[in-house]
Amino acid sequence: ASSVAGDCPFLANKTTFAGGFAYVNPNVSPAEYLDYAVYSLADPAAPLFVGETRQRWRAAAPVSGGLVIETFGGRIAHLAQAANGALTPVVTTWDADVLGLDGPVRATIGNLAVVDLGAVGADGERVLPIVDVSEQSRPVARGALASPWIGARRLEAAGTRLYALHRNRLTLFDVGNPAAPSQIGQYTSSLGDPLEHLVLGAGNDVYLVSD
Secondary structure, eight states: OOOOOOOOOTTTTTEEEEETEEOOOOOTTTTOOOOOOEOSSTTTSSSSEEEEEEOOEEEEEEEETEEEEEETTTTEEEEEOOTSOOOESSSOEEEHHHHHHOSSSEEETTTEEOOOOOOOOOTTEEEEEEEEEEEEEEEEEEEEEEEOOOOOOOOOEETTTTEEETTTEEEEOOOOSTSSSSSEEEOOOOOOSEEEEEEEOSTOOEEEEOO
């Protein structure tokens, strides 16, 4: 199918950004089965529609070369991303309940999964356990990331860094030592409140999207 240029309908909480592509979920409810629209962000100023994918997910975390997703059936899978944005499963899926994660995976760094249990600390900060899932049948807690600057928006991972959006702020964390993650930077945007999405570019470039 030929590619066509046009507006990219980035929908709050319904768009996943990974590897220079945006995957837009057009479904109003999980009972619908419309394919996700795929847009190339090679030129961020002019998103380009390049096709559709039948892969669907409740939550997704970009990883090197693809995505780790939680399906609507409660399973977790690793998807490989082709140069044209197409997604294909590369490992057998496993059950989130078997992993004992009890919450959506917000990001992955190597064999570490950052999990959102909805926990809030004494000071009002969001607390995200960091779990080693290298042995899928026996996950091991390695630490926890706690900060008031982690909202419900998606997290992005690059190397040992996590990028989090909350209100009008972009906050950077280093989880190279999962037992003692640390905040290493913060940027307050003039785009407005709230920031909806972030896209990691080349080098240290970060693109922010606000409604």
